[in-house]
Amino acid sequence: MSSSIALHDKTLSELAQGLEAGEYTSRELTEVFLARIERLDGELNSFITVCREEALRDADAADARRAAGKAAPLTGVPMAIKDIFCTEGVRTSCGSKMLDNFISPYDATVIEKLRAEGVVMLGKTNLDEFAMGSSNENSYYGPVKNPWDLTAVPGGSSGGSAAAVAAGLAPAALGTDTGGSIRQPAAFCGITGLKPTYGRVSRYGMIAYASSLDQGGPMARSAEDCARLMNVIAGADPRDSTSVVRGVPDYVEGLKYSLKGLKIGLPKEYFGEGLTPEVEASVRAAIKVFEDAGASVQEISLPHTHLAIPTYYVIAPAEASSNLSRYDGVRFGHRCADPKDLEDLYKRTREEGFGDEVKRRILIGTHTLSEGFFDAYYIKAQKVRRLIRQDFLDAFDQVDVLMGPAAPTPAFDLGAHKDPLSMYLQDLYTIAINLAGIPGISVPAGLAGKRPVGLQILGPHFGEQTLLGVAHQFQQLTDWHRQRPEFGQEHA
Amino acid sequence: MALEHSDVLRAAHLARLGLASQDAEAYVEDLNQILSMVDQLQQVNTDGIEPLAHPLEATQRLRADEVTESNQREHFQQVAPVTEQGLYLVPRVVE
Numbered sequence: 275m276s277s278s279i280a281l282h283d284k285t286l287s288e289l290a291q292g293l294e295a296g297e298y299t300s301r302e303l304t305e306v307f308l309a310r311i312e313r314l315d316g317e318l319n320s321f322i323t324v325c326r327e328e329a330l331r332d333a334d335a336a337d338a339r340r341a342a343g344k345a346a347p348l349t350g351v352p353m354a355i356k357d358i359f360c361t362e363g364v365r366t367s368c369g370s371k372m373l374d375n376f377i378s379p380y381d382a383t384v385i386e387k388l389r390a391e392g393v394v395m396l397g398k399t400n401l402d403e404f405a406m407g408s409s410n411e412n413s414y415y416g417p418v419k420n421p422w423d424l425t426a427v428p429g430g431s432s433g434g435s436a437a438a439v440a441a442g443l444a445p446a447a448l449g450t451d452t453g454g455s456i457r458q459p460a461a462f463c464g465i466t467g468l469k470p471t472y473g474r475v476s477r478y479g480m481i482a483y484a485s486s487l488d489q490g491g492p493m494a495r496s497a498e499d500c501a502r503l504m505n506v507i508a509g510a511d512p513r514d515s516t517s518v519v520r521g522v523p524d525y526v527e528g529l530k531y532s533l534k535g536l537k538i539g540l541p542k543e544y545f546g547e548g549l550t551p552e553v554e555a556s557v558r559a560a561i562k563v564f565e566d567a568g569a570s571v572q573e574i575s576l577p578h579t580h581l582a583i584p585t586y587y588v589i590a591p592a593e594a595s596s597n598l599s600r601y602d603g604v605r606f607g608h609r610c611a612d613p614k615d616l617e618d619l620y621k622r623t624r625e626e627g628f629g630d631e632v633k634r635r636i637l638i639g640t641h642t643l644s645e646g647f648f649d650a651y652y653i654k655a656q657k658v659r660r661l662i663r664q665d666f667l668d669a670f671d672q673v674d675v676l677m678g679p680a681a682p683t684p685a686f687d688l689g690a691h692k693d694p695l696s697m698y699l700q701d702l703y704t705i706a707i708n709l710a711g712i713p714g715i716s717v718p719a720g721l722a723g724k725r726p727v728g729l730q731i732l733g734p735h736f737g738e739q740t741l742l743g744v745a746h747q748f749q750q751l752t753d754w755h756r757q758r759p760e761f762g763q764e765h766a
Numbered sequence: 767m768a769l770e771h772s773d774v775l776r777a778a779h780l781a782r783l784g785l786a787s788q789d790a791e792a793y794v795e796d797l798n799q800i801l802s803m804v805d806q807l808q809q810v811n812t813d814g815i816e817p818l819a820h821p822l823e824a825t826q827r828l829r830a831d832e833v834t835e836s837n838q839r840e841h842f843q844q845v846a847p848v849t850e851q852g853l854y855l856v857p858r859v860v861e
Contacts, residue, residue, distance in 0.1 A: 711821025
């Protein structure tokens with residue numbers, strides 16, 4: 275067996291090759307990661323539930339499948355799952371007290387697909403409650419720490435997934451992105467995260483926050499790993515009517531991309547006030563790598579960018595207030611003790627089960643949808659949403675991809691943003707992408723002090739293959755994705 | 767369109783979210799900050815712009831009107847707080 279230090283630093287693709295070559299078994303590999311979780315996660319808090327027994331059982335099944343000559347490309351590799359995806363027989367908490375006791379009776383479609391591939395689930399990762407947050411400080415299970423700097427946040431809401439991958443507790447993870455929740459934590463933790471086009475990956479069994487914005491996707495060490503995972507999870511799902519019926523390309527084939535002639539647009543609104551100089555320097559240095567490889571760069575304007583956050587904070591809470599009405603203490607989840615009548619049951623169950631940020635968004639959403647306010651807020655926001663989307667459609671008439679920072683700053687300190695509004699503004703560069711439904715990827719592109727910087731690359735609807743190809747070529751020319759935090763390196 | 771304490775209590779009631787009167791006070795300032803930020807949208811001319819409900823302009827897909835699911839009541843009710851004879855129990859609603 276190869277040294278465990280080498281194993282926890284390897285990419286998913288490298289681990290799959292090692293399994294194929296018989297260098298180690300899935301059980302040996304799984305035990306390496308389970309041991310690291312046991313030793314290190316007390317400090318990080320990146321997992322809510324560790325599935326030790328299930329993982330070893332699945333690893334043995336993967337080894338048997340390989341021995342029978344029936345292995346698929348990712349059979350036997352372990353990964354982590356954001357605790358927002360329903361997993362049969364395993365607690366699916368969504369980071370909330372409301373679902374602390376919820377053992378899902380079914381698998382999300384993406385989980386079914388990963389199981390069919392023979393991927394081993396190590397456990398369920400921490401997140402902001404119901405995916406509402408940009409720092410992972412809103413979880414019922416406590417904040418996650420950034421392995422690059424334990425005084426910093428890992429980003430949110432997929433912060434547990436990002437921190438687990440960055441610290442070598444899992445080689446890859448699933449995340450979800452409603453306003454940047456894959457890309458921003460990927461940037462803060464120095465990993466690669468892809469938010470696919472809305473509808474490209476099934477949302478069935480992914481606990482809903484804002485249904486017209488939520489999209490699941492892969493988080494891993496490299497674009498190649500994200501491509502391998504997309505080959506498993508992408509595609510239409512008859513159980514999700516919002517998933518798109520459209521052929522799925524081979525994302526791994528798409529990695530063979532030539533940067534010569536690539537037309538890159540730089541949205542001038544993404545390089546303005548509020549952008550930290552160290553982040554800007556790293557992003558511009560990364561873009562120079564593309565220019566040196568034969569790409570051309572031009573400035574682009576996305577004139578409605580400044581309206582993305584206000585638009586989002588009407589639409590997302592409105593959809594959330596509707597989606598979260600199902601948590602009423604009747605069919606599953608938390609139920610208050612001794613309710614005196616039905617209204618008392620609903621009200622106390624929800625008061626006890628939801629945290630502050632969730633309550634804040636339910637209140638905003640309920641208010642903006644209520645009689646007298648619906649047109650002024652919700653319909654207005656949906657109209658502005660069209661303008662924001664049109665900005666991107668116009669931009670992609672001129673260029674192949676857009677590039678800019680994933681976030682205006684590197685990971686900020688735990689507790690740095692006390693008021694909700696200052697936290698919401700952190701998503702300035704990610705949120706419009708969800709409103710438009712286009713895909714985006716964040717790749718490691720430098721360090722600001724000891725905290726990572728992410729380069730965000732955006733493409734037109736269903737342009738994931740291009741994004742992954744462009745990101746992969748960048749990772750052939752740089753080694754930012756190979757950098758690892760010091761945290762946990764002394765441990766096997 | 768600033769919110770007042772009574773508006774927060776009204777929204778909480780509509781959402782069936784328990785909120786004591788003194789707790790609502792803590793949300794008033796936060797929600798007003800958010801609504802003040804959201805009010806930027808009122809400055810935008812959206813005359814003639816259609817609301818965008820789906821980012822891909824997709825419409826709801828229809829499927830054949832056929833039964834495809836089996837009855838899994840017992841399986842699903844295993845995670846329910848209180849059931850009896852296949853029914854979900856709630857406090858009495860009819861005297």
